Amino acid sequence: MKRVFSGVQPTGNIHIGNYLGALKQFVELQNDQECLYCIVDLHSITLPQDPKELRSHTLDVAALYWAVGIDPKKSIIFVQSDVPGHSELAWILTCNAYTGELSRMTQFKDKSRGQESAPAGLFTYPILMAADILLYDTDIVPVGNDQKQHIELCRDIAIRVNNKHKGTFTVPDGRFLKEGARVMALDEPDKKMSKSAENAFSRISLLDDDNKIKKSIMRATTDSDGIIKYNPSEKSGISNLLTIYSAFTGVSIESLEKKYDGCGYGDFKKDLVEAAVTALKPIREQFNEIRHSQELIDALKNGAERANAISEKTMKRVKENFGLGI
Ligand code: ATP
Numbered sequence: 001m002k003r004v005f006s007g008v009q010p011t012g013n014i015h016i017g018n019y020l021g022a023l024k025q026f027v028e029l030q031n032d033q034e035c036l037y038c039i040v041d042l043h044s045i046t047l048p049q050d051p052k053e054l055r056s057h058t059l060d061v062a063a064l065y066w067a068v069g070i071d072p073k074k075s076i077i078f079v080q081s082d083v084p085g086h087s088e089l090a091w092i093l094t095c096n097a098y099t100g101e102l103s104r105m106t107q108f109k110d111k112s113r114g115q116e117s118a119p120a121g122l123f124t125y126p127i128l129m130a131a132d133i134l135l136y137d138t139d140i141v142p143v144g145n146d147q148k149q150h151i152e153l154c155r156d157i158a159i160r161v162n163n164k165h166k167g168t169f170t171v172p173d174g175r176f177l178k179e180g181a182r183v184m185a186l187d188e189p190d191k192k193m194s195k196s197a198e199n200a201f202s203r204i205s206l207l208d209d210d211n212k213i214k215k216s217i218m219r220a221t222t223d224s225d226g227i228i229k230y231n232p233s234e235k236s237g238i239s240n241l242l243t244i245y246s247a248f249t250g251v252s253i254e255s256l257e258k259k260y261d262g263c264g265y266g267d268f269k270k271d272l273v274e275a276a277v278t279a280l281k282p283i284r285e286q287f288n289e290i291r292h293s294q295e296l297i298d299a300l301k302n303g304a305e306r307a308n309a310i311s312e313k314t315m316k317r318v319k320e321n322f323g324l325g326i
């Protein structure tokens with residue numbers, strides 16, 4: 001059995017990009033692997049957060065994990081800041097990461113936009129992510145394509161430390177899906193779908209009602225040639241909708257192209273609305289049932305205890321290998 005770790009930030013508006021790129025994989029993996037799924041609240045404070053909202057979003061993500069099918073009896077679901085090992089290991093890794101490699105991270109460049117006042121945490125964000133992964137001797141990290149560079153950095157740091165202190169870390173592999181690995185914004189299909197984009201119609205959130213889902217899809221940017229063909233560089237809008245359709249239904253993009261050969265965008269979009277509504281309705285219902293339940297809190301407490309037990313073992317080994325403590 002392999003160990004799996006992944007995380008989602010509690011920054012609100014979990015969207016179908018997060019679901020199709022990451023959460024769907026989480027559910028598939030839990031049947032035959034040992035899985036830890038974290039709500040990475042320490043990552044979310046790299047940008048300012050309102051304390052009340054942050055806690056509420058943390059519980060939202062936990063409830064969504066559960067609602068999409070992550071079963072707390074099979075997987076460990078927990079909140080990052082409930083396990084002190086994440087911050088402790090992050091410091092040790094900070095001393096083994098290079099400022100040069102961190103400054104090449106595209107997410108840092110996008111989010112800091114060269115500002116002097118960018119929080120240092122935005123710069124060291126990938127180190128905390130590496131700590132999350134290495135703390136549990138993780139073998140597999142299921143994530144969306146946008147995290148490839150961070151996973152590569154995590155591997156580089158683990159190998160570097162192992163070269164100095166043999167056998168300290170397990171070197172993990174990323175796991176990326178073919179369909180859904182990168183869902184693009186509906187209004188600007190050359191950018192990735194994002195929680196933080198201002199236009200709410202640029203994304204479909206998992207908790208959107210049927211009407212909002214419909215409006216978002218019907219308004220989605222396409223092109224003027226009216227041909228339903230997958231070609232991300234020249235037809236990014238319709239290609240993105242094909243990706244979403246395929247990821248929701250399991251029907252391959254090639255089959256969809258055949259099915260909709262000669263049809264207009266309007267008919268295609270109507271069917272996509274139906275596929276999205278059908279897939280998201282049960283998630284929303286399950287979410288509403290558990291979001292305010294004691295069961296959810298109990299699952300997170302139990303998850304944190306189990307995660308702590310694993311992380312303490314790793315930290316003992318790491319400190320011994322580095323000569324830290326007595
Ligand atoms: P933001 O868009 O505000 O930067 P985010 O959605 O990228 O936030 P996370 O909540 O940390 O940030 O992402 C959780 C998971 O969802 C990660 O595995 C990430 O790779 C994946 N993911 C995020 N956006 C997309 C997307 N547009 N397509 C596919 N997967 C995505």
Ligand code: LTN
Pocket residue numbers: 005006007008009040043128129132133141142143147150
């Ligand atoms: N940076 C990730 C979230 C994240 C993560 C992790 C994913 C934080 N720690 C560890 C996998 C493993 C993102 O999606 N933005």
